[in-house]
Amino acid sequence: MLNLHTSLRWAVVLTLAIAGVMVFVTNDTQAQAAIELQSVGALEFGPDGVLFIGDSYGAQVVALETNDTEAPANAEAPVLVESIDVELAAMLGTTPREIVINDMAVNPLSQNVYMTVHVGRSINPGVALVRYVKNTGEMEILNLGDFETSSVNIPSAPAFEDQLQYGHSQRILTVTDLTFYDGDLLIAGVSNEEFASTLRRVSYPFTDDMTVSSIEIFHGAHNQQETHAPIVTSQVYEIEGEPYLIAAYTCTPLAKIRLGDLQDGEHVIGTTMAELGFGNAPVDMFIFDNPEMMGGGERMLITNDQRSATMVSPGLFAEAELTEGSFFPAGLDQIDMPLTGALHADPLNPAFLLTIRRNVQTGDLNMNTIAMGLFFDAAESIVEYNWPEIEDSPAVSPNPVDYGFEAE
Amino acid sequence: MIASNRQRILLGLLSIALVATLTVWGGNPLFGTQQAAVAVAEPLQTRLTLAYVSEAEALEVSGWAPVELAAIEAEGIDWADVLQVRIVLPARDINNLPPVIGDYTITGTTLVFQPRYGWSAGESYVARLDMEAVAAVTASESAFAGGQLDVSFFIPSDDVPNELPTVTQIYPTAAELPENLLRFYIEFSQPMQRGDVYDVVQLVDSGGNVVEHPFLRIGQEFWSRDMQLLTIILDPGRIKEGVAPNVQAGAPLDETGQYELVINAGFEDAYGRTVTEPVRKPFTVVAADHTSPNPDLWTLSAPQQNTQQPLVITLDGMIDPILARRLIRVEDARQNRVEGAISFDEREQLMMFTPAQPWANREYRLAVSPTLEDYAGNRVESLFDMAAGTVAQLEATTAEREPVYRDFQVR
Numbered sequence: 001m002l003n004l005h006t007s008l009r010w011a012v013v014l015t016l017a018i019a020g021v022m023v024f025v026t027n028d029t030q031a032q033a034a035i036e037l038q039s040v041g042a043l044e045f046g047p048d049g050v051l052f053i054g055d056s057y058g059a060q061v062v063a064l065e066t067n068d069t070e071a072p073a074n075a076e077a078p079v080l081v082e083s084i085d086v087e088l089a090a091m092l093g094t095t096p097r098e099i100v101i102n103d104m105a106v107n108p109l110s111q112n113v114y115m116t117v118h119v120g121r122s123i124n125p126g127v128a129l130v131r132y133v134k135n136t137g138e139m140e141i142l143n144l145g146d147f148e149t150s151s152v153n154i155p156s157a158p159a160f161e162d163q164l165q166y167g168h169s170q171r172i173l174t175v176t177d178l179t180f181y182d183g184d185l186l187i188a189g190v191s192n193e194e195f196a197s198t199l200r201r202v203s204y205p206f207t208d209d210m211t212v213s214s215i216e217i218f219h220g221a222h223n224q225q226e227t228h229a230p231i232v233t234s235q236v237y238e239i240e241g242e243p244y245l246i247a248a249y250t251c252t253p254l255a256k257i258r259l260g261d262l263q264d265g266e267h268v269i270g271t272t273m274a275e276l277g278f279g280n281a282p283v284d285m286f287i288f289d290n291p292e293m294m295g296g297g298e299r300m301l302i303t304n305d306q307r308s309a310t311m312v313s314p315g316l317f318a319e320a321e322l323t324e325g326s327f328f329p330a331g332l333d334q335i336d337m338p339l340t341g342a343l344h345a346d347p348l349n350p351a352f353l354l355t356i357r358r359n360v361q362t363g364d365l366n367m368n369t370i371a372m373g374l375f376f377d378a379a380e381s382i383v384e385y386n387w388p389e390i391e392d393s394p395a396v397s398p399n400p401v402d403y404g405f406e407a408e
Numbered sequence: 409m410i411a412s413n414r415q416r417i418l419l420g421l422l423s424i425a426l427v428a429t430l431t432v433w434g435g436n437p438l439f440g441t442q443q444a445a446v447a448v449a450e451p452l453q454t455r456l457t458l459a460y461v462s463e464a465e466a467l468e469v470s471g472w473a474p475v476e477l478a479a480i481e482a483e484g485i486d487w488a489d490v491l492q493v494r495i496v497l498p499a500r501d502i503n504n505l506p507p508v509i510g511d512y513t514i515t516g517t518t519l520v521f522q523p524r525y526g527w528s529a530g531e532s533y534v535a536r537l538d539m540e541a542v543a544a545v546t547a548s549e550s551a552f553a554g555g556q557l558d559v560s561f562f563i564p565s566d567d568v569p570n571e572l573p574t575v576t577q578i579y580p581t582a583a584e585l586p587e588n589l590l591r592f593y594i595e596f597s598q599p600m601q602r603g604d605v606y607d608v609v610q611l612v613d614s615g616g617n618v619v620e621h622p623f624l625r626i627g628q629e630f631w632s633r634d635m636q637l638l639t640i641i642l643d644p645g646r647i648k649e650g651v652a653p654n655v656q657a658g659a660p661l662d663e664t665g666q667y668e669l670v671i672n673a674g675f676e677d678a679y680g681r682t683v684t685e686p687v688r689k690p691f692t693v694v695a696a697d698h699t700s701p702n703p704d705l706w707t708l709s710a711p712q713q714n715t716q717q718p719l720v721i722t723l724d725g726m727i728d729p730i731l732a733r734r735l736i737r738v739e740d741a742r743q744n745r746v747e748g749a750i751s752f753d754e755r756e757q758l759m760m761f762t763p764a765q766p767w768a769n770r771e772y773r774l775a776v777s778p779t780l781e782d783y784a785g786n787r788v789e790s791l792f793d794m795a796a797g798t799v800a801q802l803e804a805t806t807a808e809r810e811p812v813y814r815d816f817q818v819r
Binding site: 086087089090091092093094095096098119126128139141 | 493494495497500505506507508509510523524525526527528531533
């Protein structure tokens with residue numbers, strides 16, 4: 001079903017109401033109800049500043065025209081918001097413990113940062129869409145009603161009461177990841193059907209035409225074909241001119257799925273390229289090419305929740321296939337990168353990766369930038385390059401957090 | 409949730425629109441740039457009440473003149489710039505935190521604030537009304553320094569305790585109190601509500617007459633952050649000899665008089681339940697206390713090493729036990745603070761410091777801030793009531809404000 005809502009419509013209703021006229025909408029009977037978000041999760045930017053928001057509880061994806069398309073005045077600058085959970089808690093009138101930052105996405109046009117935030121950890125949270133404005137360094141809470149929005153429903157969503165072994169509601173997995181490619185939004189998640197892991201595809205502007213495919217993947221760590229675990233992060237990459245969804249799963253295959261195979265009602269078997277190592281969930285992935293780092297060339301970084309980030313080479317995707325079981329990283333060549341504990345990561349610009357991660361020394365949850373390619377912040381370590389005698393020391397701490405060191 | 413927010417916003421917009429409509433229909437006699445015409449005689453500070461109203465689960469500023477609200481709306485002033493609410497978060501300077509976002513609506517002559525994401529149970533908030541911004545538009549005088557009205561309040565958790573609230577202690581505990589007594593403390597068994605303190609707490613003389621205006625009332629109540637300790641300040645203007653209120657009305661307490669501080673039934677706790685029985689503290693007034701506490705005169709009784717025996721200090725008179733917990737500390741030989749708890753006995757003339765860990769060393773010292781006071785406001789460094797010209801002299805001599813130290817050894 002398609003919902004269309006504009007703030008203009010409200011303005012008209014309001015104007016009529018002010019005039020004291022009883023408004024009775026006659027020829028607009030399908031009077032599009034205002035879009036309500038029951039939860040806010042996965043984020044993805046499409047063209048011209050359109051932002052897609054996954055709402056697992058509400059079983060929908062909402063598209064919001066941010067009209068946020070202007071490049072920032074400080075395009076080269078890094079970003080630092082210390083204790084972002086405390087800042088958000090203060091704005092939302094609660095304590096940091098109640099703040100859950102579900103996803104973060106950088107608008108590639110403006111470099112403004114959008115976050116989906118829950119207030120409270122219950123099944124009925126307060127939902128907030130937060131924007132960090134790079135030009136001002138300020139955060140603001142956005143009102144859905146201030147934007148042109150539309151939504152698409154997700155059929156066959158799991159019920160709230162369907163639980164996993166440790167009490168998680170399956171409903172939270174309705175939408176686990178969003179990827180936009182060539183006019184289409186790919187919606188990864190779980191359905192209530194036999195083959196639960198599902199990939200949906202719908203064009204934007206939204207139509208009623210949605211293709212739904214179930215996905216089967218070989219899990220190296222379990223040495224078996226699996227159909228339940230959802231894709232948690234994905235990106236489209238063209239292999240030999242043909243688009244594939246590069247998808248990372250919990251426990252922990254990295255797979256490629258040919259977009260051309262995603263026909264409605266089909267059960268699609270993807271190709272597993274690598275096992276990323278057991279006991280871990282991937283968090284985010286992105287492709288970068290920094291000519292000043294490690295000789296340049298396309299690389300993909302996958303951040304993890306329990307392991308250090310993994311770097312792979314997209315150039316090897318074409319040949320890669322894993323068919324044998326392995327607990328440990330196997331298949332594609334994988335290089336551990338020195339980035340741990342990143343709740344969220346998204347490229348800010350070619351020079352910087354933006355992360356939300358907990359500082360190991362202070363325990364603070366910070367939003368800050370690290371150098372693209374090296375992925376570490378020299379201010380967090382004491383390294384040779386920190387000595388003043390070292391010339392040509394690479395600037396790998398763009399915006400160090402304040403540790404309270406005071407020089408006399 | 410969003411729907412109800414939208415309805416609320418809609419209501420707010422409608423009320424704004426209504427005011428704007430009236431403006432047009434009314435030929436604009438009150439609004440626009442002629443706001444100087446909106447002078448209301450009584451200053452905002454005495455007229456406005458800023459309080460959390462638990463029944464409405466809203467912060468409310470009541471007492472506006474309708475023309476003021478209209479003028480503020482007409483000027484396009486953002487209420488979020490005028491009334492800001494902040495949550496109290498541990499180890500954070502509240503002034504460096506962004507305000508809570510919420511919806512501002514006008515109901516009659518009341519400004520209502522509701523946080524968009526609700527109040528958090530078990531947390532404290534501070535609200536600040538910037539009257540300078542308002543006064544500029546309404547042409548009302550802003551009488552207080554800083555032109556602000558502040559209120560702090562506590563949102564009780566949903567787990568309502570079974571016990572009804574009681575008064576657990578009234579300080580001073582002594583039955584004889586000096587004529588120049590400056591303050592009482594009332595301690596409650598659970599978090600209370602602010603708002604009606606001066607209707608509930610009274611000073612009654614021996615004839616059963618309620619003493620009129622004995623307490624300092626400047627538009628706010630003095631509560632601890634947990635809302636369990638209330639400070640009642642006797643009007644210092646009536647205590648300080650020679651200043652106008654003292655000359656006109658005299659001191660609130662008469663020497664040799666018999667009085668009762670009465671906390672009447674009906675005092676509400678954070679859950680809206682009341683103290684059921686009045687609590688009375690009878691006392692006799694004795695001669696004014698014009699002596700500073702002098703730590704050099706205190707007797708320290710040494711505890712035993714490797715025990716948690718308290719350090720017992722016999723004082724030279726009553727001191728303010730609430731201030732003492734903040735302004736007196738024990739240090740070891742390396743000047744590290746020794747963690748522990750301060751308690752009192754013998755009518756605040758006997759103080760005990762009980763260490764959190766056994767006394768490990770031999771050499772310690774007691775550090776007393778020069779700003780420690782007795783109940784009459786006499787500080788270690790100065791008297792509450794001083795001859796004209798002595799304050800400047802004092803500032804010169806105590807510029808360092810070094811604590812007064814008393815060394816002691818454990819046995």
